[in-house]
Amino acid sequence: MRALNLQPKPISLAERLADLAVDALIDEADLSPKPALVDRRGSGAHTDLHLGLMHASALSLWPAFKEMAEAALDCGEIGLPLREALGRIGREGEAAMLVTTGGVNTHRGAIWALGLLVAAAALEAESSVASAVTLRAARLALLNDRYAPQPLSHGAQVAQRYGVRGAREEAQLAFPAVTGLGLPQLKRSRAAGAGEQNARLDALLAIMTTLADTCVLYRAGEAGLQAMQHGAKAVLDAGGSASLGGRRQLHALDQQLIALNASPGGAADLLAACLFLDRIERGDGLFPGAC
Ligand SMILES: CC(C)(COP(=O)(O)OP(=O)(O)OC[C@H]1O[C@@H](n2cnc3c(N)ncnc32)[C@H](O[C@H]2O[C@H](COP(=O)(O)OP(=O)(O)OP(=O)(O)O)[C@@H](O)[C@H]2O)[C@@H]1O)[C@@H](O)C(=O)NCCC(=O)NCCS
């Protein structure tokens, strides 16, 4: 009789990175109360999104993230072959997402940001300091994918109209909203004893204080963007999500952004990027059992 092998099958580095990316997306979606975004309470400013759809969308992206990490490991260096492989896998991932959601755009920006970060993390798994990973991601984002379609996206339309930087430039600049605002705030709020959920809310708000979120600009114009940036600052100035004053400001911001139809989807994606990098930096299970 053959003995049962109860050893868990070791998972590859690419699989582990895909797990971490999907975990970051699910943690972002679950985090509550987020202003005007989909969370455990409801759909925020959205009529076509809900939490179950965000989860299904996140899970549908696992194969794309794994393939992106594998492409980075196969190529072994930053260059056009890897950039164009990521573009192709990203477009296929987006198509899979749209099949899962029945055509609703849940995670377009997240595929871009996390895709680049997953590839950058795979390239040098031992060099997992956030600033090093985002720098490698930026070098990838700066390369021109010859096969990328040039649609007049919502982001491109508001970039033309308001002269702002969008998702592409955020990546090309090595994610300043993440490394300069979100991650430092996450660490500050944790150190102040805010509790993990409040620390994550504070990280989101820190990103919102400054980001030119093209979703907000497209849906609610400059008035919406100002409301988002000033309102987020007011929560942090009042003591953050863990304080009574901050909580009141957060509630007011939620109401105001919903009334303006101003959903900060770009900031939400960057919070997911922040949570991914935080886990990578802390080495959360990246190497044990990985091969
Ligand atoms: C380079 C691309 C990111 C394309 O960028 P572009 O700006 O041209 O295109 P958009 O279609 O507008 O998508 C950008 C998405 O990025 C998020 N975002 C917005 N502002 C920022 C910012 N300042 N920094 C970082 N990220 C930002 C945002 O994504 C989230 O919001 C989406 C939901 O919004 P919502 O308003 O509900 O939905 P819409 O359908 O757009 O509008 P409504 O009709 O409902 O009003 C959701 O996707 C969130 O993720 C922006 O939407 C890149 O996509 C690209 O070139 N891809 C090609 C493939 C590729 O090369 N991949 C590489 C893989 S690594």
Ligand SMILES: Nc1ncnc2[nH]cnc12
């Ligand atoms: N939680 C969320 N709600 C709405 N749009 C989003 N895009 C990414 N995360 C989102």
